[in-house]
Amino acid sequence: MQAQRLTRIELRRNLFSxxxxxxxxxxxxxxxxxxxxxxxxxxxxxxxxxxxxxLAGIVQLYYxxxxxxxxxxxxxxxxxxxxxxxxNLHYYLLSPVRREVLLLAxxxxxxxxxxxxFGSAIAAxxxxxxxxxxxxxxxxxxxxxxxxxxxxxxxxxVLACLGYGAMFLxxxxxxxxxxxxxxxxxxxxxxxxxxxSLLQKISVASYLRHLMPVSVxxxxxFALLTVETEPVSGWAATAGLLALIAIVLTYSCYRIRTLxxxxxxx
Amino acid sequence: MNxxxxxxxxxxxxxxxxxxxxxxxxxxxGITTLVGxxxxxxxxxxxxxxxxxxxxxxxxxxxxxxPGDQTELFSILGYCxxxxxxxxxxxxxxxxxxxxxxxxxxMDLAVDLAAQAIERAQLGDAAGRKIAGxxxxxxxxxxxxxxxxxxxxxxxxxxxxxxxxxxxxAESIALFQELGRQGMHVLISSHILDEVDRISDRVILITGxxxxxxxxxxxxxxxxxxxxxxxxxxxxxPELLASKMFAINHCVEARLxxxxxxxxxxxxxxxxxxxxxxxxxxxxxxxxxxVAPADDNASAIYQYLIGTDGSPS
Numbered sequence: 001m002q003a004q005r006l007t008r009i010e011l012r013r014n015l016f017s018x019x020x021x022x023x024x025x026x027x028x029x030x031x032x033x034x035x036x037x038x039x040x041x042x043x044x045x046x047x048x049x050x051x052x053x054x055l056a057g058i059v060q061l062y063y064x065x066x067x068x069x070x071x072x073x074x075x076x077x078x079x080x081x082x083x084x085x086x087x088n089l090h091y092y093l094l095s096p097v098r099r100e101v102l103l104l105a106x107x108x109x110x111x112x113x114x115x116x117x118f119g120s121a122i123a124a125x126x127x128x129x130x131x132x133x134x135x136x137x138x139x140x141x142x143x144x145x146x147x148x149x150x151x152x153x154x155x156x157x158v159l160a161c162l163g164y165g166a167m168f169l170x171x172x173x174x175x176x177x178x179x180x181x182x183x184x185x186x187x188x189x190x191x192x193x194x195x196x197s198l199l200q201k202i203s204v205a206s207y208l209r210h211l212m213p214v215s216v217x218x219x220x221x222f223a224l225l226t227v228e229t230e231p232v233s234g235w236a237a238t239a240g241l242l243a244l245i246a247i248v249l250t251y252s253c254y255r256i257r258t259l260x261x262x263x264x265x266x
Numbered sequence: 267m268n269x270x271x272x273x274x275x276x277x278x279x280x281x282x283x284x285x286x287x288x289x290x291x292x293x294x295x296g297i298t299t300l301v302g303x304x305x306x307x308x309x310x311x312x313x314x315x316x317x318x319x320x321x322x323x324x325x326x327x328x329x330x331x332x333p334g335d336q337t338e339l340f341s342i343l344g345y346c347x348x349x350x351x352x353x354x355x356x357x358x359x360x361x362x363x364x365x366x367x368x369x370x371x372x373m374d375l376a377v378d379l380a381a382q383a384i385e386r387a388q389l390g391d392a393a394g395r396k397i398a399g400x401x402x403x404x405x406x407x408x409x410x411x412x413x414x415x416x417x418x419x420x421x422x423x424x425x426x427x428x429x430x431x432x433x434x435x436a437e438s439i440a441l442f443q444e445l446g447r448q449g450m451h452v453l454i455s456s457h458i459l460d461e462v463d464r465i466s467d468r469v470i471l472i473t474g475x476x477x478x479x480x481x482x483x484x485x486x487x488x489x490x491x492x493x494x495x496x497x498x499x500x501x502x503x504p505e506l507l508a509s510k511m512f513a514i515n516h517c518v519e520a521r522l523x524x525x526x527x528x529x530x531x532x533x534x535x536x537x538x539x540x541x542x543x544x545x546x547x548x549x550x551x552x553x554x555x556x557v558a559p560a561d562d563n564a565s566a567i568y569q570y571l572i573g574t575d576g577s578p579s
Contacts, residue, residue: 005367013353087351090318091412094347095368096340257334261318262280263349 010109163204276324344413383415402429
């Protein structure tokens with residue numbers, strides 16, 4: 001019950017905050033662009049396949065690598081570190097709630113915020129991308145592979161938010177400024193496809209790549225950003241990512257037990 | 267569960283900087299005041315007993331509970347810290363209620379307790395306003411309300427009188443005294459030494475991270491042997507009394523009171539001094555109106571033991 005209440009308090013305090021406006025922009029920039037495309041572009045029915053590939057590219061190359069990554073950095077790094085900087089964290093540490101429960105409740109609140117934001121954005125992108133095709137678009141979604149793709153994208157967003165969220169929550173407790181560490185993580189994620197297979201498992205994006213319903217083709221500029229990897233089943237990728245999240249959260253729970261309030265050094 | 271707050275040989279180092287060193291305390295119920303200059307370790311002691319920092323050495327127990335037992339400890343402990351910051355966008359009411367909700371209470375009970383705490387802290391209608399618009403004194407009061415809302419058995423207050431006007435200060439002191447009478451442990455840190463005298467059952471003097479003295483103010487004063495005790499005697503012939511006391515050789519210093527109707531005498535042996543004074547009064551040489559210790563207070567003890575520059579004397 002305390003965890004639920006804590007999560008609700010966190011959501012009420014942090015979900016809609018003007019300080020997070022840049023994260024809203026990050027989530028909905030593609031939505032704006034797709035809206036313009038829908039309004040001004042021509043949408044012959046044979047172009048559905050091309051637009052489907054473009055949407056897959058937006059999800060894999062923008063949302064996963066940039067949007068969700070930096071959005072989760074903004075959301076999750078302020079859950080602990082942000083409250084240390086604002087000198088408010090001690091109120092939680094002085095309440096009769098175990099620190100591990102506090103951490104997990106904050107993680108839940110951050111995840112709900114991130115999933116709501118980016119899930120809404122992707123759902124809007126999806127709807128707007130096919131809206132321009134009229135009946136053909138509706139057929140593609142409801143009678144074709146469209147709905148399955150949307151569900152897959154939403155699952156990918158959920159897992160991405162959980163994965164990056166856990167990572168940035170951990171980094172925010174390890175470092176006063178998690179941004180440099182986050183840049184290292186971004187670099188790691190970028191070069192991950194060319195690393196040995198064991199090291200590839202220490203990456204959120206590598207698991208998510210195997211869950212994409214539509215593969216991004218390796219033509220043109222996308223060739224710079226995609227690397228063919230050994231195929232892994234969706235279940236294995238999901239289980240692997242959840243295991244990685246569990247390990248990171250377990251370590252974070254260990255860290256918060258010895259967290260000290262020393263605001264003067266922040 | 268015992269009824270003491272216990273520090274056993276506790277040290278805290280912040281890297282190479284000493285916070286506190288080898289502190290051993292046993293604090294009973296009642297009002298105990300931590301007295302010391304800035305940076306002496308008062309807040310470190312409070313943060314150690316509430317788990318906000320961990321000791322480098324030693325062991326701490328609060329009514330039998332370790333600071334690591336968060337769910338049990340913070341059900342019985344409230345801490346009003348010195349940090350004058352709040353979560354953004356909250357009203358005073360929300361701030362107190364949010365804190366109570368984390369105790370797992372039913373909503374109706376939490377609302378009742380929040381209302382009681384806000385009334386006790388004398389905030390009234392201001393609780394409905396955003397904390398961002400509060401004065402310093404109101405912010406202090408709402409923090410106090412949050413700390414006492416769940417009726418803790420141990421109340422830790424870090425400089426609770428800061429920013430309060432004289433009336434609010436008097437109301438707060440009355441509240442602390444009431445809580446102390448109810449058998450609570452009330453641990454206060456303060457610089458305001460005359461109020462330490464008024465409200466404290468015990469004092470703990472600390473400077474440079476070291477424990478200098480602890481106990482009832484009078485006991486602490488009597489243990490300061492190297493500082494002769496000063497007594498004010500109101501009488502009709504202060505000069506005669508001073509010369510008599512010097513002749514008996516139990517006085518080391520005499521100073522007439524500014525109004526000429528009394529004399530401050532310093533003596534190295536207070537018991538002998540009172541015995542001699544009785545004899546002088548019985549002989550009728552001097553008519554004594556009043557006798558009172560003149561340095562049996564926190565300010566004098568602070569001066570003797572800590573000094574004006576904050577270093578141990």
